[in-house]
Amino acid sequence: xxxxxxxxxxxxxxxxxxxxxxxxxxxxxxxxxxxxxxxxxxxxxxxxxxxxxxxxxxxxxxxxxxxxxxxxxxxxxxxxxxxxxxxxxxxxxxxxxxxxxxxxxxxxxxxxxxxxxxxxxxxxxxxxxxxxxxxxxxxxxxxxxxxxxxxxxxxxxxxxxxxxxxxxxxxxxxxxxxxxxxxxxxxx
Numbered sequence: 001x002x003x004x005x006x007x008x009x010x011x012x013x014x015x016x017x018x019x020x021x022x023x024x025x026x027x028x029x030x031x032x033x034x035x036x037x038x039x040x041x042x043x044x045x046x047x048x049x050x051x052x053x054x055x056x057x058x059x060x061x062x063x064x065x066x067x068x069x070x071x072x073x074x075x076x077x078x079x080x081x082x083x084x085x086x087x088x089x090x091x092x093x094x095x096x097x098x099x100x101x102x103x104x105x106x107x108x109x110x111x112x113x114x115x116x117x118x119x120x121x122x123x124x125x126x127x128x129x130x131x132x133x134x135x136x137x138x139x140x141x142x143x144x145x146x147x148x149x150x151x152x153x154x155x156x157x158x159x160x161x162x163x164x165x166x167x168x169x170x171x172x173x174x175x176x177x178x179x180x181x182x183x184x185x186x187x188x
Contacts, residue, residue, distance in 0.1 A: 082106035
């Protein structure tokens with residue numbers, strides 16, 4: 001078990017290192033979304049937003065990155081920004097399930113029942129037998145309820161990595177990753 005945990009940690013750090021190297025080599029490439037997602041998974045939201053904003057300057061219609069930006073805003077509790085970004089994606093790609101789920105969560109937090117109901121109906125098109133979605137839509141329609149979306153609507157999880165192994169500071173890129181990991185340790 002311990003060796004599996006160590007292997008997972010090794011893999012995560014390797015992913016971070018590779019993504020950062022690829023991004024620094026070519027910040028105009030679409031690898032920015034991968035790097036931002038890794039930052040998001042570590043709850044390094046400001047880093048994720050910075051990378052996403054830079055990448056979206058070069059790729060403004062990159063749906064994956066727009067959806068990720070909405071998810072980062074949601075994770076930060078910036079529900080208005082999350083809703084706006086998710087809605088941009090939905091306007092372009094009405095069948096984007098990740099954007100629909102993100103939008104619904106943000107809209108319910110904002111008490112925007114009308115828009116949340118419309119997005120739940122779109123999601124029900126993809127999952128017509130989802131009893132929890134039907135029940136939530138019924139609650140919103142009948143009671144004008146503004147409860148937060150149930151946890152099963154969460155497409156992604158904001159789980160912090162409790163620890164990643166210490167890596168020697170052999171080069172500046174690894175040192176930058178170590179600084180980020182140290183900030184994560186301090187949060188816990």
